[in-house]
Amino acid sequence: HADIAMYRAKQGGKNNITFYAPEMNAVDAARSAVEQHLRGALDRHELTLAYQPLHNAQGLVVGVEALLRWQNAALGNVPPTTFIPVAEDTGLIIPIGQYVLNEACRQLAAWRAHGTAVDRMSVNVSPAQFAREDFVDIVRRALQHHRLDGRDLELELTERLIIRDVPGVSRKMSELRALGVRLSIDDFGAGNSALNYLMTLPVNTLKVDRAFVQALDQTPGAHRIVQAIVALGHALGLDVVAEGVETPAQLLQVRELGCERTQGFLLGQPVPPENIRA
Numbered sequence: 001h002a003d004i005a006m007y008r009a010k011q012g013g014k015n016n017i018t019f020y021a022p023e024m025n026a027v028d029a030a031r032s033a034v035e036q037h038l039r040g041a042l043d044r045h046e047l048t049l050a051y052q053p054l055h056n057a058q059g060l061v062v063g064v065e066a067l068l069r070w071q072n073a074a075l076g077n078v079p080p081t082t083f084i085p086v087a088e089d090t091g092l093i094i095p096i097g098q099y100v101l102n103e104a105c106r107q108l109a110a111w112r113a114h115g116t117a118v119d120r121m122s123v124n125v126s127p128a129q130f131a132r133e134d135f136v137d138i139v140r141r142a143l144q145h146h147r148l149d150g151r152d153l154e155l156e157l158t159e160r161l162i163i164r165d166v167p168g169v170s171r172k173m174s175e176l177r178a179l180g181v182r183l184s185i186d187d188f189g190a191g192n193s194a195l196n197y198l199m200t201l202p203v204n205t206l207k208v209d210r211a212f213v214q215a216l217d218q219t220p221g222a223h224r225i226v227q228a229i230v231a232l233g234h235a236l237g238l239d240v241v242a243e244g245v246e247t248p249a250q251l252l253q254v255r256e257l258g259c260e261r262t263q264g265f266l267l268g269q270p271v272p273p274e275n276i277r278a
């Protein structure tokens, strides 16, 4: 790591060495530790799924979102915002994503077999997973294996997927829709959004990025932004989900604005599967 830090510092000019080398060294070292431990995480059964409920406007649970959790002996609890980017860069997201899809389907089927009615499972999908030629087959097989219907599943995609122009995105989306699988745009409005894809791609749902929802309490303009996103979604015949709802005032506003579903710490934290029944 000293070599890499030195190399980078040199690129930035001689005088930067003493200031920047130690900091870069620490960042690179932390990332490489995550990568090293992540490699064996699946085999060691360190990855699990937590489930966060989604509620309809009447306050009933209409589904859950599966969220990865990683507990490692050396690193402790590592949040997905830290390890998902590493998994994406290293290709580990392929086996990890496969685990998530399969485990989430298995869990939904298990809940139902034990009388816990959960309408739908939402699963996050990285661009690299979607880019795989066999992605639709993988989804089809997971559904079949657990005797689920396509309508039981919602895949959460990000705008990164569309902006990167992943091969076959339009065809794969149509094939998934033909299976009954619903497609949601996660973190809508947060990144470098382009709206043109909404004209052509068979999307079902917009999830308003939680930054907008949380700004409802503080920023006067936030109300109009969420209002406009809901109007856009509804004009296109899409469902709108408000994520990151933390306060009663936010909940009231997103419901008044017409969001069909809400998700957030106010109504339910991500919890282990055994807590979902309660």
Ligand code: C2E
Pocket: 052, 066, 067, 068, 079, 080, 081, 084, 097, 100, 124, 125, 126, 156, 186, 187, 210, 243, 244, 245, 246, 263, 264, 265, 266, 270
């Ligand atoms: P996301 O898909 O947008 O998931 C929502 C995130 O917001 C979750 O964070 C959730 O715990 C958090 N959240 C929910 N309600 C609230 C709230 O009221 N307030 C606040 N402050 N946060 C709330 P988490 O579990 O840390 O996941 C972060 C991101 O990691 C996810 O964002 C998703 O992009 C990614 N991720 C998680 N699991 C997976 C997975 O299985 N596959 C892939 N590809 N990405 C995943």
Ligand code: MG
Pocket: 065, 124, 156, 186
């Ligand atoms: Mg999500």
Ligand code: MG
Pocket: 186, 187, 207, 209, 210, 243
């Ligand atoms: Mg989100």
Ligand code: MG
Pocket: 187
């Ligand atoms: Mg997010």
